[in-house]
Amino acid sequence: MPPSSGAPAPAPAHGHSPWRSLRYRGMRWWSVANFVSNAGTWMQLTVQNLLVLQITGSAAAAGLSLSVQAAPGLLMGLVGGAAVDRWPRKLTAAVSQALLGAVAFTTALLVAFDRLDVGVLMALAAVTGLIATVDAPACALLGNDLVRPEDVPSAIGVGSLVHSAGRLAGAALAGITVAFLGTSAAYAANGLSFLFVAAVIPFLRLRPVNPVNPVDPVDPVRDESAPRAEADDMSVREGLAFFARRPRLVALAGISGITAIFGRNYGLTLAVLVTGPLAGGAGAFGTVATVLAAGGIAGAVLGARLRKPSVRLVGTLAAAGALLQAVAGLSPSLAVLLVLVLPMAVVESVSDTAATTILQTDPPAHLRGRVLGVWGSVRTVWSLAGPPALGLLMETAGARGALVTGGLVIAGAIGAGYLLSERRAPRPVLVRAPGIPTVTERPALSTAA
Missing domain, CATH: 1.20.1250.20 (MFS general substrate transporter like domains)
Structure with missing residues (x-):
């Protein structure tokens, strides 16, 4: 069980090291958790299409299962994002990870006992996609909440590297796991990886309020002890x-x-x-x-x-x-x-x-x-x-x-x-006050800011 992440050790104010986000203890734990999760996910994805082909004998069915899993993102993405804004960030991410783990374990049991048919497979894919509409933004924003705003690019870059490393490890482990333990073991391993992430999340300490820049405090979404303003519009x-x-x-x-x-x-x-x-x-x-x-x-x-x-x-x-x-x-x-x-x-x-x-x-x-x-x-x-x-x-x-x-x-x-x-950006406008020449400018609203 990981120790409390403690107060973050921020990078120097002008540091540009690509690894500066790892100076935060919470980010180091989060990176380890993401590596485990990505490895488990790619273990499952590596065998998923083969499983669909074994059940249906149809390549079209394999493509359909991926479309069914992606469909909730199109239809329910806005609702999932609103849930992430409304609910405590750490709790939301932990629960969504646990639910994804439950789906993976359910699939593993159905495969092990030869109870998985096309209808159940499509239903599980849809449920996975639905949970992901909440899990994806919750986990993305949780990782950023562990570091200062100027270190977010580093956190995202490290996350991309962790994703790539997890993909390579998962693809390699999938072949070994299936060869010795069977297809259901890949789903079970993915379930364990989700539970590992859910177990790490409660020990992550989000970055504290910035007393120098009040525009960048820990907001009520991040600070779960802070009350939410009643005037906040939390609608989709x-x-x-x-x-x-x-x-x-x-x-x-x-x-x-x-x-x-x-x-x-x-x-x-x-x-x-x-x-x-x-x-x-x-x-x-x-x-x-x-x-x-x-x-x-x-x-x-x-x-x-x-x-x-x-x-x-x-x-x-x-x-x-x-x-x-x-x-x-x-x-x-x-x-x-x-x-x-x-x-x-x-x-x-x-x-x-x-x-x-x-x-x-x-x-x-x-x-x-x-x-x-x-x-x-x-x-x-x-x-x-x-x-x-x-x-x-x-x-x-x-x-x-x-x-x-x-x-x-x-x-x-x-x-x-x-x-x-x-062309659409407003041009500077010269304004001359009587007796005193002054210049004011309208603010530029270029989309290329």
Whole structure:
């Protein structure tokens, strides 16, 4: 059982170390818990599709189970985010983790006793997705509550590295576990990983009130002993309205959407490019995937060095990655492609870290759960719409044409958005008082803040 995390040991005021968030004892414990949880999750995911195929014999059913699990994020994301804002953060995360563990244990028992059929499988997938609408924003914001705002990029970058490490460990352990203990053991291990996280959460100490900057205190959501103001509007509508009125969040949604539809799906586009025009095989694409993963890890480390990223930085990096994607589509050989995909993965990973930081720190503390709920719904739309749209583009333009066209569309759209925001920004207005020349300026409301 972990000891109390104690008072955090903050990083130096101007530190840019990517590991500075680990100076907080609570963050170290949270990182260990997330590694265990991610390893368990990837153990389950590694065998899940095989299990669906064994039960149904249908690849379409395997895809349907993933869609059923994702559907609650589209339909109930806003409600889940509102619950995170309304309920105590630590309690919410602990309960949601325990419930996910219960679902995993239930699945393990049904598999062990050969009682799992298609209907039950789909129901369990839907329940998992429903719980995740609360668990995902609760755990994301809980990790950030352990560090100061300027160290949130480091916390997110470390979380990305932990996720990658847990994925590798989980995939490796899945094969060993299934070989010696059976498929149900992978689900049981995932259940134990959820319970481990739930057991760690009560011992985490959230960062205390900042007496110097009263705008950044521990709010009632974080400080479970503080009373909530009766005037707080905790409705779902308020979170949606805030998101819609916040130009920088709308801009992030636009960048996410355009990149999800015309880029990012490299498991599809690069696979077709490598095995088609470049005449490579599965091994060659495996090499490309490895380089992409390495670039993503390097980008997470670089992104963790950020302190206060801007939407302009997110857009610039996304546009740079898109242009690299377009050039990659013209690669004459596998060697040239490998040289291009590494920086492409790096800049996109840094862009993702910066965007996540803005999403989790820009809104007022009492609205962050609902903003993440809105984002979860938007991201689900893009993830469902992206692959079919990209597949249609590949059907008409081929792998090279899809990469080049998609990259140019992304870069062009981001550039156009930047120019439009600059044009809409109010210009300075000169005001001359009688006898005393003075100058005042209207505040700029550029979405590229």
